Amino acid sequence: MSKSDGNAFTRQNGPSVAVDVLLFAVGRQEPENYRKLPEHVLQVFLIKQSEVPFIGQWALPGGGVGPRECLDEAAYRQLASKTHVSNVYMEQLYTWGDLHRDPRTRVISCSYIALTDKPSEKIRDGEDARWFTVRRKVIEQREEITEKGYMLREKILIQLFAEGVTLRTVINTVKTVEGKISRVWRETVEPGGIAFDHALILECGIERLRSKLAYTEIAFNLMPEYFTLTELQQVYEAVLDKKLIKANFRRKMAGFLRETSLMTKDDGHRPAKLYCFKPGWMN
Amino acid sequence: MSKSDGNAFTRQNGPSVAVDVLLFAVGRQEPENYRKLPEHVLQVFLIKQSEVPFIGQWALPGGGVGPRECLDEAAYRQLASKTHVSNVYMEQLYTWGDLHRDPRTRVISCSYIALTDKPSEKIRDGEDARWFTVRRKVIEQREEITEKGYMLREKILIQLFAEGVTLRTVINTVKTVEGKISRVWRETVEPGGIAFDHALILECGIERLRSKLAYTEIAFNLMPEYFTLTELQQVYEAVLDKKLIKANFRRKMAGFLRETSLMTKDDGHRPAKLYCFKPGWMN
DNA sequence: GCAAAAGTGTTAGCTCTACACCCATGA
DNA sequence: TCATGGGTGTAGAGCTAACACTTTTGC
Numbered sequence: 001m002s003k004s005d006g007n008a009f010t011r012q013n014g015p016s017v018a019v020d021v022l023l024f025a026v027g028r029q030e031p032e033n034y035r036k037l038p039e040h041v042l043q044v045f046l047i048k049q050s051e052v053p054f055i056g057q058w059a060l061p062g063g064g065v066g067p068r069e070c071l072d073e074a075a076y077r078q079l080a081s082k083t084h085v086s087n088v089y090m091e092q093l094y095t096w097g098d099l100h101r102d103p104r105t106r107v108i109s110c111s112y113i114a115l116t117d118k119p120s121e122k123i124r125d126g127e128d129a130r131w132f133t134v135r136r137k138v139i140e141q142r143e144e145i146t147e148k149g150y151m152l153r154e155k156i157l158i159q160l161f162a163e164g165v166t167l168r169t170v171i172n173t174v175k176t177v178e179g180k181i182s183r184v185w186r187e188t189v190e191p192g193g194i195a196f197d198h199a200l201i202l203e204c205g206i207e208r209l210r211s212k213l214a215y216t217e218i219a220f221n222l223m224p225e226y227f228t229l230t231e232l233q234q235v236y237e238a239v240l241d242k243k244l245i246k247a248n249f250r251r252k253m254a255g256f257l258r259e260t261s262l263m264t265k266d267d268g269h270r271p272a273k274l275y276c277f278k279p280g281w282m283n
Numbered sequence: 284m285s286k287s288d289g290n291a292f293t294r295q296n297g298p299s300v301a302v303d304v305l306l307f308a309v310g311r312q313e314p315e316n317y318r319k320l321p322e323h324v325l326q327v328f329l330i331k332q333s334e335v336p337f338i339g340q341w342a343l344p345g346g347g348v349g350p351r352e353c354l355d356e357a358a359y360r361q362l363a364s365k366t367h368v369s370n371v372y373m374e375q376l377y378t379w380g381d382l383h384r385d386p387r388t389r390v391i392s393c394s395y396i397a398l399t400d401k402p403s404e405k406i407r408d409g410e411d412a413r414w415f416t417v418r419r420k421v422i423e424q425r426e427e428i429t430e431k432g433y434m435l436r437e438k439i440l441i442q443l444f445a446e447g448v449t450l451r452t453v454i455n456t457v458k459t460v461e462g463k464i465s466r467v468w469r470e471t472v473e474p475g476g477i478a479f480d481h482a483l484i485l486e487c488g489i490e491r492l493r494s495k496l497a498y499t500e501i502a503f504n505l506m507p508e509y510f511t512l513t514e515l516q517q518v519y520e521a522v523l524d525k526k527l528i529k530a531n532f533r534r535k536m537a538g539f540l541r542e543t544s545l546m547t548k549d550d551g552h553r554p555a556k557l558y559c560f561k562p563g564w565m566n
Numbered sequence: 567g568c569a570a571a572a573g574t575g576t577t578a579g580c581t582c583t584a585c586a587c588c589c590a591t592g593a
Numbered sequence: 594t595c596a597t598g599g600g601t602g603t604a605g606a607g608c609t610a611a612c613a614c615t616t617t618t619g620c
Contacts, residue, residue: 015300015348017380017391035570035619065298067389071380089464095378095393097300097354106350108300108391110378117463143565150562177562180400180503181372215498220463230571247574248610269571270617279433279460282426317593318597513598530601531583552598553590 015097015106019075020062020198022093022205023083023114026222026235027131035268040234041133042241044160044202045083046194048128053103054195058132058160058167060202062109075112083129089115089221093205101197111201113208115221132160132167136206136241139170149178155189156203168192169199213239217256220277228264228272229253256280298380298389302358303345303481305376305488306366306397309505309518310414318551323517324416325524327443327485328366329477331411336386337478341415341443341450343485345392358395366412372398372504376488384480394484396491398504415443415450419489419524422453432461438472439486451475452482496522500539503560511547511555512536539563 023045028038046058061082065074072090080086093111101107140155152175160167169192174185188199212218213236222235233249262274306328311321329341344365348357355373363369376394384390423438435458443450452475457468471482495501496519505518516532545557 014297014350017298017300033569037571065380065391067297068382070382071378071391074380087464089466092377094375095354097348097357097393099351099353108348108354108393110380110391145565150565152562152564175562175564177560179508180506180560181370182500182504182562183372217465221465223463225462228572245609245611246572247612250573252609266619267571268619269569270573270619272572277460277463279435279458279465281435281458282428282433316596318595320598511599528582528584529599530585531581533600535582549592550598551592552596553592553600555599 015108017065018062018107018109019065019071019078020060020096020109020111020201021075021079021090021114022060022111022201023079023085023088023116024205024209024222025116025118025131026238027133037230037234037267040231040238042206042238043131044134045129045131046160047082048130049195050128057191057193057195058130058165058198059195060111060198062111065110071110075110075114079114085114085116085118089218093201093208096197096201098197111205113205115218117222117224130162130165132162132165134202134206135159135161136203149176151176158199158203158206160194167194169194169202171199171203173203210240217277217280220256223277226260226262226274226276228274229257230272232275298391300348301345301390301392302348302354302361303343303392303394303484304358304362304373304397305343305394305484306362306368306371306399307488307492307505308399308401308414309521310416320513320517320550323514323521325489325521326414327417328412328414329443330365331413332478333411340474340476340478341413341448341481342478343394343481345394348393354393358393358397362395362397368397368399368401372501376484376491379480379484381480394488396488398501400505400507413445413448415445415448417485417489418442418444419486432459434459441482441486441489443477450477452477452485454482454486456486493523500560500562503539506560509543509545509557509559511557512540513555515558 025043026040027043028040031038045061047061049055049057049059061078063078065071069077075090076086090112093113095108095110097108099106135158137157138154139157142153144151154173156171156173158169158171168190170189172187172189176183186200186203188197191199219232219235219239223232229250232253233244233246236249237244256278257275258278260274260276263271264274265271308326309323310326311323314321328344330344332338332340332342344361346361348354352360358373359369373395376396378391378393380391382389418441420440421437422440425436427434437456439454439456441452441454453472455470455472459466469483469486471480474482502515502518502522506515512533515536516527516529519532520527539561540558541561543557543559546554547557548554
């Protein structure tokens with residue numbers, strides 16, 4: 001940030017700066033009968049655009065950063081005003097700066113992941129904001145040895161479901177290694193009704209969420225304060241899209257849990273102990 | 284990014300956008316005698332500020348983002364022009380948007396990590412740019428159970444050494460858990476001759492680099508094309524600041540290596556096989 | 567009784583750790 | 594010859610996957 005190059009701090013028409021928030025939750029779907037527990041699915045919150053150039057398409061909640069707020073504050077404000085969700089976990093995901101990601105003007109967007117446990121909460125009235133169930137699939141995968149190194153190409157299908165709306169977006173990712181230098185490249189093939197580059201942001205966010213599940217305690221931000229071990233497991237399964245083995249899962253989680261004296265009841269089967277989160281570093 | 288809030292895309296005096304690059308390398312220090320291999324240390328590249336308000340202090344290479352370039356391009360351009368290093372691994376680290384991180388005007392900075400294997404290369408003439416050896420130590424640690432949850436405080440000392448210059452910066456980090464919601468907070472206690480919030484960026488980058496060594500192949504970006512297993516181990520040890528056990532290290536790395544028919548020689552001891560990188564997903 | 571989920575135990579295989587040991591080189 | 598690093602083997606601890614089994618509830 002030395003000042004010696006021409007374009008630093010002198011532009012009056014520099015790029016706008018915005019934030020966009022990927023609000024994730026794990027939703028419970030009604031069980032088939034009184035004995036069964038609800039199924040769990042990963043959900044993301046989107047808003048229908050009412051203005052050109054993406055009128056009718058769906059976008060992440062977000063907007064411009066004010067002159068008196070830092071990025072985190074802007075993200076919180078946008079989330080609170082657009083979704084009525086507050087006091088949630090939030091972390092920066094990635095900053096998107098492609099020249100034409102917004103066709104109107106140059107906008108640099110700092111994206112955030114937010115996690116909540118209340119997808120069912122009344123979040124906004126009207127038809128223009130919805131929780132979408134997320135389904136992600138790798139539909140093509142190709143490994144190559146090239147003259148210069150290695151290449152891994154994947155085609156990814158993300159499907160989004162809400163009542164009356166289904167979106168289908170396709171993304172390509174390319175990982176290359178040339179000599180020792182590795183790179184990742186992502187591009188939208190079919191936006192499928194998702195505005196701006198938000199399909200890319202979503203894909204990036206899902207990847208981050210999944211990988212952080214494995215080596216951090218981030219999943220607890222998707223849980224209510226008290227929860228059963230089966231509920232916790234269902235959240236992992238919904239995010240990872242993969243069945244886990246109960247006994248093993250419980251042993252692995254043991255270090256992050258504080259037992260309570262509370263129990264579930266009236267569930268049509270044996271009551272379960274309720275736990276709450278205790279960080280791993282608290283011995 | 285719906286357009287419906289007042290401060291989106293209408294400001295002409297919005298924040299400036301810049302990039303800052305943490306260029307890391309692992310340097311070799313001259314061995315004591317002909318038999319010994321060189322010691323390895325983590326190094327970072329800094330530039331001495333020649334203008335107010337941080338005149339005489341040291342900062343990361345960086346500068347404003349041009350109107351016709353995306354963030355990655357800006358980072359590459361800054362790196363190339365300030366350090367004469369190009370064709371290196373680079374990834375986004377974090378975007379810094381505090382209101383007063385630059386006392387002159389509002390600047391939002393997207394920071395990058397860059398990794399190279401050539402710290403010794405003549406990088407820039409004159410007295411105003413140096414490779415610094417990095418030493419990081421946790422000098423205080425406190426765990427607490429509070430009314431609302433848990434808290435982990437750490438005080439971190441980072442020392443930077445170059446010929447004729449020693450910098451000493453102290454940073455506090457606080458990790459809190461309230462109920463289920465976790466947060467991280469970082470602040471500079473003593474900048475110690477480092478400009479802007481670049482001490483924070485450095486600390487953040489070291490943490491990221493260390494944690495990514497464990498679960499990615501990122502370390503190979505710090506290696507030359509051909510290297511011995513001991514060299515690779517020394518790079519890991521320099522970054523992690525921790526001795527590793529040779530036999531175990533070799534077994535763990537086996538899946539990421541392609542053997543060559545080349546050998547070292549004239550080293551004052553038994554010759555070693557040279558390897559090159561092969562990504563883990565290439566079977 | 568029975569369906570569903572809560573919760574525990576066991577085994578085989580793998581990985582991680584720590585350490586010991588031998589080999590090859592050039593001065 | 595010997596200091597130094599190159600390279601491999603092994604035993605024990607601990608983790609993981611997979612599966613089987615018992616317990617407790619509401620209807």
